[in-house]
Amino acid sequence: MTMSPTGPVSTADDHGPHYKWIALSNTTLGMLIATINSSIVLIALPDIFRGIHLNPLEPQNTSYLLWMMMGFLVVTAVLVVSFGRLGDMFGRARMYNMGFLIFTISSILLAVTWFDGSSAAIWLIFWRVVQGIGGAFLMANSSAILTDAFPTEQRGLALGINGVAAIAGSFLGLLVGGVLAPIHWHLIFLVSVPFGVLGTVWAYLKLKDTGVRKHAEMDWWGNVTFAVGLVAVLVGITYGIQPYGDSAMGWTSPMVLSCLIGGSLVLAAFVVIETKVAEPLFNLHLFANRSFTFGNLANLTGSIGRGGLQFILIIWLQGIWLPQHGYTFEKTPLWSAIYMVPITVGFLLTAPISGALSDRLGTKWFTTTGMVLTAGTFAGLVALPVDFSYPVFAVILLLNGIGMGLFSSPNRAEVMNSLPADARGSGSGMMTTFQNTAMVLSIGLFFSLMISGLATHLPDTMQSGLVENGVSAGEASQIAQLPAVAVLFAAFLGYNPIEMLLGDQLNGLPDASRETLTGLDFFPHLISSPFADGLLAAFTFAIVCCVIGAVASLFTNSRKPRTPSAGCPAAPDDQRNSESAGATLAAVAAESGESPAELVDADRRSVS
Structure with a gap:
């Protein structure tokens, strides 16, 4: 036990020479199951909605679909800073352990869902939100626990391994969900329970608070304004991709505009409050540190650039490429997860290595190279034809994962090493908030760009294609004017979009026309050209974001880590x-x- 200006501190060595590895293994497990659960639902949505007997494409059910997709991310984005601050005040391990417990209890209650219809959807969304609260505790404090436990010259390695779990989990969740959901949708929640129980018991028995604890008053006004403002903005983004009136999207909706403008004003008030209070939630003085500022800027822009990638690739594979290559729409969710494995492989290969090497060589050139390489892979995806050759596609995805791995671990180490010891929880929470907020923003922007591309050309293409195959001009015109988001969601969920759109009208068509319209070739060929327009817009935007991230990385201090x-x-x-x-x-x-x-x-x- 030593003394610091902020109070008595327990060090990692007080708990034995192996404590740091206990901390690493437990926090890695926590981050892995938290991020697996952030994405596992995406691939399992068709089986979930079939299991609760609810059609997510009906207009009155679209909000259930969106909140099942986005609720976890929104909650974690809003709460991680507050929970990181609580860790600084009351102990990072204590807050982390509480998060593991909340996460495990909510996983159990999700797994035992017995309702049907809208009641089941509300139950699932509510407990997904609670699960997100547990995940926020885990995400906010895991990096701070590791920074406390490891000496400076090993932090890059430790944070790199933890970062591997965080990002790899989001891709592994797709694979696990694709395998388990067709067996029974309850399994996608049940699979977390044994790991959650193990991790919770292990954390309460073994993890100790080893860092500086800063006793301070809670910044209530800061917490309230930050939560209200950020929730409003993220809700506005979530509903902005839904149709409104005659518009393909809802960005002109009074409710969406009120959320975006009102939320931005509340966040502006939050910034003012943070400059006035003695113990702010967001320590704005941290931004005087160049590494903290530019490291977070690089993380923010990089996350915006690549955050919507999963969604775009899922739609591309499930709606176009896999059906064109003989996979039925019902099987595309699992196979899309399998075909995206090269990203995970690339990330797993490079993230730990780049973290370890950055401990010795500094972080700047790893992070900059990673962002440049990631931007190059987006350019490669733009250059591919919609009906691509898979080996070329797989190489680009592998390089994308390598670029993310080169950036992620050194960036996290750079930011965490720049923080004073008594601000590591809140600083880690700020970093995670920027990343999770960027993910939600990225999804909204990518969907918006895709929908804009589809809305421009899809109606005419769809109408002519339906008329050519026996659908009356009036019915074809009515279907072609349906919101483009319905087509995107149908492809995303692994439904046969034309079958969903035509419904009972298929019964009045000749057998040959019906087989053509609902076959594996009609919809992919119908959507390929409009999809390519949206793809160009979305990935061009991603390239710009990654280039900004690369430039920001150049401005970090990134000196070679100090030898103690x-x-x-x-x-x-x-x-x-x-x-x-x-x-x-x-x-x-x-x-x-x-x-x-x-x-x-x-x-x-x-x-x-």
Whole structure:
């Protein structure tokens, strides 16, 4: 036990030489199941809605579909900063453990859903939100726990492994959901329960609070304005991709505009409040640190650029490419997850290695190269024909995963190493908030760009295609004017879109026309050209975001990590040497963002 300016501190070494690996393994498990559950529902939505006997494409049910997709992300984006601040105040391990418990209980209650229809949808959405609360506790405090537990020269490796779990989980969730959902949709929630129980018991028994704890008053006005403002903005984005009146999207809806404008004004008030209170939720002074500012900017723009990638690839594979290659629409969810595995492989190969190497070589060139490579892969996807050759597609996805791996771990280490010891929970929460908010924003923007591309050309293409195959001009015109989002969601869910759109009208058509319209070739060929227009717009936007992220990465300090023994002076012989040593230590502390007590403790750990 040592003393710091903020109070007594327990160090990692107080709990044995292996404590840091216990912390790494448990937080990695926590991040893995949290991020698996953020995406597992996406691929399982058709089976979930069939299981609760609800058609998600009916207008009155679209909101259920959107909140099943987005609710988890919205909640985690809103709460991680507050939960990180609670970790700084009351103990990061304590808050993390509580998150594991909440996550596990909500997983059990999701798995035992027994309702049908809209009641079941509301039950699932509610407990998904609660599950998101647990996930926010895990995400907000895991990086801070690792930063406390590991010495500076090993943090890149530790945060890299943890980051692998965080991002790989989002892709593994697609695969796990695709395998389990066709067996029984309850399994996608049940699969988390044993891991949740194990992780919760393990965390309560083994994890200890080892970092500086900052006792402070809760910034209630900051918490309220931040939550209200961010929720309003994210809800506006979520409903902006729904049709409104005669418009293909809802961006002109009074409700959406009220959410976006009102939420932005509340967030502006939040920023003002944070400059006035003694103990702010968002420590704006952290942005005076160049690495923290530009590292978060790179993370934000990179997340916006690649956040909607999963959705676009799912629609591309499920709605066009897989049916064209003989896969029935019912089987496309699983196979789309399988065909996206190269991204996960690329990320798993590079994220831990880049994290470890950045501990020795610095982070700047890893993060910059990663963003440039990711931008290049988006350019490669734009250059591909809609009916691509899979080996070429797989190589591009592999390179995309490699680029994400090169960026993610060093970026996280750069930001976390820039934080003072008593702000690691809130700083980690701020970083995760930027990332999760960017994901929701990216999904809204990517869907909007895709819908704009589809809405421009799809109606005429669809009307002529339906008329050519026996549908009356009046019925074809009516169907062609349906919102493009319905076509996107049908493809995303693995339904046969034309069968869903025509419904009973198919019964009046000749057998040959019916087989053509509902076959595996008609819809993919119908949508290919309009989809390519939307794809160009979405991925061009992604390229711009990644280039901005690469430029921001160049402005981080990214100095080679300090060798602990080099930063601490030898024992002084007299008072003069003592004062000189203290000044040197203070200077090193100011440069590194760590407290003098922490630097001394880092040396003690290094020597031992």
